[in-house]
Amino acid sequence: MDANATTPLLPEVMEAMRPYWMEQFGNASSIHQQGQTARTAVDRARETLAEFFNCREAEVVFNSGGTEGDNTAIFGLLRPGDHFITTSVEHSAVLRAAERVAERGVEVTFVAPRRNGLVSDGLIDPEEIRRAMRPQTRLISVMLANNETGVLQPVEEIGRIAAAAGIFFHIDAVQGAGKVPFDVRRFGCHLLSMSAHKIHGPKGVGAMYVRRGTPLEPLLVGGSHERRQRAGTENVAGIVGLGKAVELAMTSLEDGTVERIAALRNRLEAGILAVPGTGVNGAGAPRTANTTNIRFEQVEGEALVIALDLKGVAVSGGSACHSGSTEPSHVLMAMGLDKSAARASLRFSLLRTATDADVDHGLRVVPAAVEHLRALSPVVAGTAG
Ligand code: PLP
Numbered sequence: 122m123d124a125n126a127t128t129p130l131l132p133e134v135m136e137a138m139r140p141y142w143m144e145q146f147g148n149a150s151s152i153h154q155q156g157q158t159a160r161t162a163v164d165r166a167r168e169t170l171a172e173f174f175n176c177r178e179a180e181v182v183f184n185s186g187g188t189e190g191d192n193t194a195i196f197g198l199l200r201p202g203d204h205f206i207t208t209s210v211e212h213s214a215v216l217r218a219a220e221r222v223a224e225r226g227v228e229v230t231f232v233a234p235r236r237n238g239l240v241s242d243g244l245i246d247p248e249e250i251r252r253a254m255r256p257q258t259r260l261i262s263v264m265l266a267n268n269e270t271g272v273l274q275p276v277e278e279i280g281r282i283a284a285a286a287g288i289f290f291h292i293d294a295v296q297g298a299g300k301v302p303f304d305v306r307r308f309g310c311h312l313l314s315m316s317a318h319k320i321h322g323p324k325g326v327g328a329m330y331v332r333r334g335t336p337l338e339p340l341l342v343g344g345s346h347e348r349r350q351r352a353g354t355e356n357v358a359g360i361v362g363l364g365k366a367v368e369l370a371m372t373s374l375e376d377g378t379v380e381r382i383a384a385l386r387n388r389l390e391a392g393i394l395a396v397p398g399t400g401v402n403g404a405g406a407p408r409t410a411n412t413t414n415i416r417f418e419q420v421e422g423e424a425l426v427i428a429l430d431l432k433g434v435a436v437s438g439g440s441a442c443h444s445g446s447t448e449p450s451h452v453l454m455a456m457g458l459d460k461s462a463a464r465a466s467l468r469f470s471l472l473r474t475a476t477d478a479d480v481d482h483g484l485r486v487v488p489a490a491v492e493h494l495r496a497l498s499p500v501v502a503g504t505a506g
Contacts, residue, residue, distance in 0.1 A: 122389075122483060123435045124319075124411055125268050125296060125470035130362070131321040137365040138323065141358035149355045150346065159357045166364025173367045174313065174330045175304045182350045183360050186327035187295035188214040189340065190314025193329060193351075194262060194291035195219060197337040198312075201226030203259040208232045208245050208274075209455040211264055215293055216451070219262075228257070233455050241456040242406040243272035247279050254282075260289045265297030265308075269452045269468050270403035271412025273301060280309025289335065295319055295327075299370030299473075300379065300409040311335045317359070321473060322366030326359030373473055382471055383410035385480050389469060390415070392484040396491050402453055402466055411473075416458070416466040420494050425467060428490040434483055436467050 130138075141162060147155030149163045163183070170181040184190055191214035199205055199222045207219050209231040216231075223229045230253045235246040245263060261283050266273050276292050283290035291312040294303070299320035305313055312335065316327040331337055331350060343352030373379065390413045393399060398418035417425060422438035429436055438450070449463035458466070469483070 122469045122471060122475075122479070123437050124472040124475075125271075125468060126437055127318045127324065128321045128472055129474075130323060131366070131369055131474075133369060134322055134362050134365045138358040138362040141361050145357075147357075149357055150344065159355070162357060162361050163355055166360045169364040169367050170328050173298075173303060173371060175306055176330050177333065179348065180331055180333055182329045182331050182347045183355060183363070184327055184329055184347075184351050185325050185356075186318065187212070187293065187314050187316035190295075190312075190316075190327055190329040191215045191262070191291075191293050192218050193337065193340045194260070194312045194314065195222055196340055198260050198289055198291075198335075199227045200259075202257060204228040204230070204255045204257040205260050205262070206230045206232060206250060206253045206258060207262045208234070208264070210234055210243060210245070210267055210272075210452045211262070212268055212293060212295070215262055215264070228255075236457060237405075239457060243267060243270050243403040243452070243456050244406045245274050245279070247275055247282055250279050251282050254286055254288065258286070258288050260291060262291040262293065264293040264295075266294075266300065266409045266412075267403070267452060268296045269450055270406075270414045270456075271296070271408035271470070272403040273297065273407040273409065276308050276310070284309050296409065296412075299367070299373065300411065302374060305330045305332070312337065317363040317366050320366045320370045323359050323362040326356050326363050328363060378473060379410050382473065382475060385475050385477065386411055386413055386469075386471055389413065389471070389480045389483055392480075393469075393487050396488045399491075402456065402458065411471040411475075412468065413470075414453075414466055414468045416462050417491055418462075418465065420465050420491055421498075422464050422467055424494055425490060428494060429486060432486040432490065434486050436469050438464070438467050 145158050147159035149159040167178045167181050171178040195218040205227050219229050232249045234241040234243045263274050263279050280290050290310045292310045294313050295316045298315040311332040313330040318324040339350050341352045400416050402414040449460045453463035
């Protein structure tokens with residue numbers, strides 16, 4: 122139940138990739154037959170990505186994944202003196218890049234999620250983005266779906282605001298890709314980043330949509346790969362795997378899979394909420410079908426992660442990149458949770474292959490583990506912060 126950290130390859134993806142490590146190992150830049158076979162495979166994946174994004178094939182750039190896409194958007198567009206708007210609930214791939222450009226003379230505004238009551242539902246108010254705009258604003262970057270809560274941001278509205286002001290707009294779509302209908306023209310973005318390993322594809326490969334004419338400086342220079350937008354010998358097998366994973370994700374958006382996963386998530390969520398002293402972070406906001414983030418009063422989140430792991434249920438507190446750190450989630454803190462409530466919150470995120478039996482197992486294990494931990498240390502509440 123930690124699909125937002127990563128997902129396993131689907132067998133079809135593995136099968137599609139296999140020949141490109143073995144018999145068809147050519148370099149896609151070589152002019153001989155092996156090279157051309159590899160080139161054809163990369164081109165085919167590019168067609169799939171263009172269909173997925175709803176863009177031209179020339180607007181697809183293959184890269185190493187979400188972190189690279191986020192970094193490329195920020196380092197590739199912003200120069201000293203520019204102003205950059207992003208949000209305080211972004212992934213660290215955006216936040217750390219924003220901090221770095223800030224050290225180099227870029228002004229950065231982090232817009233917080235709206236407060237509708239004491240605690241936020243995690244949604245960014247597009248009007249707050251508009252209010253943050255300045256004459257020097259060059260780039261806005263907002264995620265499509267939050268990795269910790271699944272909350273879906275109003276990117277279309279933000280895209281319209283950016284377009285009206287002539288500001289570049291980047292979407293970190295790593296957690297939204299394959300989970301909600303997708304269209305870069307409808308989103309109104311100039312740049313969009315996604316990653317294969319969140320949609321049952323391989324790790325270390327992803328793609329970026331770069332709207333024609335966007336003056337994006339490449340992060341990596343060298344050979345003339347990817348129309349000089351991303352140097353480096355193409356990860357042919359990875360790109361083929363990404364193409365196959367995207368193809369399967371597109372099918373899953375139309376064949377009832379999303380509804381099936383939503384029903385499983387809703388059953389899991391309702392079952393856990395039957396435990397006293399629990400609540401959903403981001404409840405009320407539109408969310409991806411597979412994710413729920415739940416706070417458990419009087420429980421230390423890390424202890425619960427370990428207790429569930431021992432029972433065969435993998436979940437995470439905060440995002441995987443922060444595991445091992447005792448810092449509470451920056452996303453939940455930005456939503457107004459106090460430190461102990463943030464530390465007592467866990468993310469459950471279902472694979473596309475999740476079954477009723479998985480949810481049954483989760484519901485056997487979670488309430489019992491919570492009860493056990495509360496019995497062990499009934500005074501944890503309020504002391505963790
Ligand atoms: N952005 C978001 C919202 C993510 O969830 C992740 C991965 O956790 C990333 C970016 C980074 O993607 P990658 O693991 O492909 O570098």
